[in-house]
Amino acid sequence: xxxxxxxxxxxxxxxxxxxxxxxxxxxxxxxxxxxxxxxxxxxxxxxxxxxxxxxxxxxxxxxxxxxxxxxxxxxxxxxxxxxxxxxxxxxxxxxxxxxxxxxxxxxxxxxxxxxxxxxxxxxxxxxxxxxxxxxxxxxxxxxxxxxxxxxxxxxxxxxxxxxxxxxxxxxxxxxxxxxxxxxxxxxxxxxxxxxxxxxxxxxxxxxxxxxxxxxxxxxxxxxxxxxxxxxxxxxxxxxxxxxxxxxxxxxxxxxxxxxxxxxxxxxxxxxxxxxxxxxxxxxxxxxxxxxxxxxxxxxxxxxxxxxxxxxxxxxxxxxxxxxxxxxxxxxxxxxxxxxxxxxxxxxxxxxxxxxxxxxxxxxxxxxxxxxxxxxxxxxxxxxxxxxxxxxxxxx
Amino acid sequence: xxxxxxxxxxxxxxxxxxxxxxxxxxxxxxxxxxxxxxxxxxxxxxxxxxxxxxxxxxxxxxxxxxxxxxxxxxxxxxxxxxxxxxxxxxxxxxxxxxxxxxxxxxxxxxxxxxxxxxxxxxxxxxxxxxxxxxxxxxxxxxxxxxxxxxxxxxxxxxxxxxxxxxxxxxxxxxxxxxxxxxxxxxxxxxxxxxxxxxxxxxxxxxxxxxxxxxxxxxxxxxxxxxxxxxxxxxxxxxxxxxxxxxxxxxxxxxxxxxxxxxxxxxxxxxxxxxxxxxxxxxxxxxxxxxxxxxxxxxxxxxxxxxxxxxxxxxxxxxxxxxxxxxxxxxxxxxxxxxxxxxxxxxxxxxxxxxxxxxxxxxx
Numbered sequence: 004x005x006x007x008x009x010x011x012x013x014x015x016x017x018x019x020x021x022x023x024x025x026x027x028x029x030x031x032x033x034x035x036x037x038x039x040x041x042x043x044x045x046x047x048x049x050x051x052x053x054x055x056x057x058x059x060x061x062x063x064x065x066x067x068x069x070x071x072x073x074x075x076x077x078x079x080x081x082x083x084x085x086x087x088x089x090x091x092x093x094x095x096x097x098x099x100x101x102x103x104x105x106x107x108x109x110x111x112x113x114x115x116x117x118x119x120x121x122x123x124x125x126x127x128x129x130x131x132x133x134x135x136x137x138x139x140x141x142x143x144x145x146x147x148x149x150x151x152x153x154x155x156x157x158x159x160x161x162x163x164x165x166x167x168x169x170x171x172x173x174x175x176x177x178x179x180x181x182x183x184x185x186x187x188x189x190x191x192x193x194x195x196x197x198x199x200x201x202x203x204x205x206x207x208x209x210x211x212x213x214x215x216x217x218x219x220x221x222x223x224x225x226x227x228x229x230x231x232x233x234x235x236x237x238x239x240x241x242x243x244x245x246x247x248x249x250x251x252x253x254x255x256x257x258x259x260x261x262x263x264x265x266x267x268x269x270x271x272x273x274x275x276x277x278x279x280x281x282x283x284x285x286x287x288x289x290x291x292x293x294x295x296x297x298x299x300x301x302x303x304x305x306x307x308x309x310x311x312x313x314x315x316x317x318x319x320x321x322x323x324x325x326x327x328x329x330x331x332x333x334x335x336x337x338x339x340x341x342x343x344x345x346x347x348x349x350x351x352x353x354x355x356x357x358x359x360x361x362x363x364x365x366x367x368x369x370x371x372x373x374x375x376x377x378x379x380x381x382x383x384x385x386x387x388x389x390x391x392x393x394x395x396x397x398x
Numbered sequence: 399x400x401x402x403x404x405x406x407x408x409x410x411x412x413x414x415x416x417x418x419x420x421x422x423x424x425x426x427x428x429x430x431x432x433x434x435x436x437x438x439x440x441x442x443x444x445x446x447x448x449x450x451x452x453x454x455x456x457x458x459x460x461x462x463x464x465x466x467x468x469x470x471x472x473x474x475x476x477x478x479x480x481x482x483x484x485x486x487x488x489x490x491x492x493x494x495x496x497x498x499x500x501x502x503x504x505x506x507x508x509x510x511x512x513x514x515x516x517x518x519x520x521x522x523x524x525x526x527x528x529x530x531x532x533x534x535x536x537x538x539x540x541x542x543x544x545x546x547x548x549x550x551x552x553x554x555x556x557x558x559x560x561x562x563x564x565x566x567x568x569x570x571x572x573x574x575x576x577x578x579x580x581x582x583x584x585x586x587x588x589x590x591x592x593x594x595x596x597x598x599x600x601x602x603x604x605x606x607x608x609x610x611x612x613x614x615x616x617x618x619x620x621x622x623x624x625x626x627x628x629x630x631x632x633x634x635x636x637x638x639x640x641x642x643x644x645x646x647x648x649x650x651x652x653x654x655x656x657x658x659x660x661x662x663x664x665x666x667x668x669x670x671x672x673x674x675x676x677x678x679x680x681x682x683x684x685x686x687x688x689x690x691x692x693x694x695x696x697x698x699x700x701x702x703x704x705x706x707x708x709x710x711x712x713x714x715x716x717x718x719x720x721x722x723x724x725x726x727x728x729x730x731x732x733x734x735x736x737x738x739x740x741x742x743x744x745x746x747x748x749x750x751x752x753x754x755x756x757x758x759x760x761x
Contacts, residue, residue, distance in 0.1 A: 258758055
C-alpha cells in the first residue's frame, strides 16, 4: 500500500460503496475518514494511511472528479490547520480518537484561545490562569482572550493558560482543549474596521477543564503551541495559485474593463505589483517543488510577509484606481461571518480587511525577526525577560 | 510549469566553478586588476573555457560545444556574479553565441565553434543598455564594408571578432583588420568595461541577411540569464553583510542584533529568494524554448535588477564607513549591480514590454 495506483483503487472503492449522489454528505465524509482517505499522512485509524502528504492530491483529484462533497476546509480551517496537527503531535490516544473525526468531518468547529489584550506578539506573557482543583483534579480557568475567529460557532477551543506564575514566562504555560459550551465561557463579538465581526473577545470565568483535556505535560504548553503556530503560518502563505491569481486578479480585471480609469501613475504601479505578485507566485511554486522533492527550504518563512504586503498594496491601488467609486463602501452592517470572503465584497472591504494580514498569525515585524534570526542566523536582541518569573514582569 | 530547482548536476557544476573562482578570482585581485590596462582576466577565462568547456554550454556538440542548456549557463553566471569576475562570459558565451545560433551557414558554424572553445571571444556590437527588440541603425553595410560607430559595447576590448547588426544583415568582422577601432571608455563597472567601436570601411562577412531575429534572440537570452548573474551579486551582498554584522560590535553588541538592521537584511533575503525563483523560471523557459519565454524573461528582468541594486546598496550602508572605502570589495558589487540594472533593458523597459505581453495596456 505505497503507490498512487493503490490509493486510487481505495478511492474508487469508497465511491462505489458510498455513491456521492445518493449518500448523505455527512455520512460520506465519515466513510471517507474511516477509509483513511481524509488526510493520508495521518496514521491508520485516524483518517489516514501513514503515507506521504504529497499523495493526498491523488485522492482529492479522484473525489473532485466524482463530484464528492468536501468538508468545507475554509469553514473549519482552525481545526484542520492548527488543532489537528497539535492533537496528533501531543494528544493521548483517547484524545485523538475523541476529537479528530468530528473535527475533520466538520461536525465540531474549533477556535483558538491564544492572544490576550496583554499578550499579542509577546504571546508567552499571557495571563489567563489555570489552577488545579486538587479535589476533582480539574483545572479552573479565569482570564480573557481576544481576536478569536469563529468563537461563536465553535464547539471546542485550543487554549493556552498560565499554570505556574513563579517560573519564567515560557515555562509556566499549559495547553488545553476547552469546551466552548461551558457556562463560564462568554463570547462577545469584536467589531472591526470593516464593520463586521469575524473576531470575538472570549471571557473565561471559572471554566472547568478535566485533566483528560490537557494536551502535553503541565508546563510544556509553549512547546506545544509552537506546533500550532508553525502550522498557522504555513497555511496562511502556502497555497498554490495560478499566474495572476489571488488579489492581483481583481485589479487586473478592473484595469482591462475600465480603460477610462487609467493614468500613467497607476499604470506604473500596477505593472510593478503584477511583477511582484508573479515573483511571489514563483517563490511559492519553488517552495512547493522543494517540498515535493523532499528538500524543504527556508523560503516558507517569507511567504506570509510577501502575501501581506502585496495584498495591502494591491487593494490600496485598486481603491485609488476606482476613483469616485473608491469613495463608496458596500455595507457597514455589523455581521458575524463564518468565513473571510475577500472576493465576495467590494474593493473598500478588501482594502480594510487586508490591513489585518500583516498583524494576524504573527505580525510582519515579528516574522522579519524570525527570518533574520532563524534563517540568516543574526543574533537576537538582548532580553530582559528571560530569567524573570512571570509574576515579576512589567505589565 | 517550470522546474525551478537545481539538479544534482547543476549543483556539481556550481561547486566546480565556485572552487575555481575561489582560487583565482578573489576580491583583492579583481580590485587590483581593474586599475590596469588589462581589465579582463585572460588566465581565468582560459581556465573557465579551455579547462572546463564553459563557453560552449549553449553550443550543440556537433558544432564543437557541450550541448547543455540555459539552466547550466545560469548556474555559471550566478557564480561569476558572486565573484564579479572580469571575464566576457555573458557577452561572448551567451549573447554573441545566441546570435550565431540563429544564423545558418558555414561562416556562423565556424565562428560558433571558435567561440565555444573560448579561444575566440565574440561580442555583439550593440550598447550594453540595449533591450531585446530595440532597433539598431548605427552601422551601414555596403559592398561588404562597414561604416559607423557604436558606443557602450561591453567587453569589446577583449573581443577577437565583432558581430555587427546593420539594416542589411548581421556581419562578422575581425578586430585586427584595418578600418576597425576599439576605444575603451571609462566605465562605471570596470569589471565589465565598455568601449566605443568605430568602423571605417572595415571588410566584413555577412552571417545572415536579416539581423533582427538574431539580435532579438541574443538579447532576450542575455536578459533572461542576466537575472542569474544579478542573483549571484545579490546573494554575495547578503551573505557578506550578514557575516559582517554578526562580527561588528558597537554599543557592546553585534550590530546585527539591532532590529533596525535585521529587518533590512530580512527584506533583502526576501528579494534574493524572489530573484532566485524568477531567474530559475527564466532559465528554464529559455532552455525549454517555451511559449512563455517572453513573459518569464520580462518578469525576471523587471525584478532582478532593482533587487540586486537594493542588496548592494544595503550592503554598503550596513557596512558603515568601511563600505565606503576603495579597499573593501562592496563597491565592486554596487557598480556591477547598478550597471546590470541598466544592461539589456532597465526594469522599467521590461515592465513596458510586459504591459503588452499580458494585456495591461498603458492609458
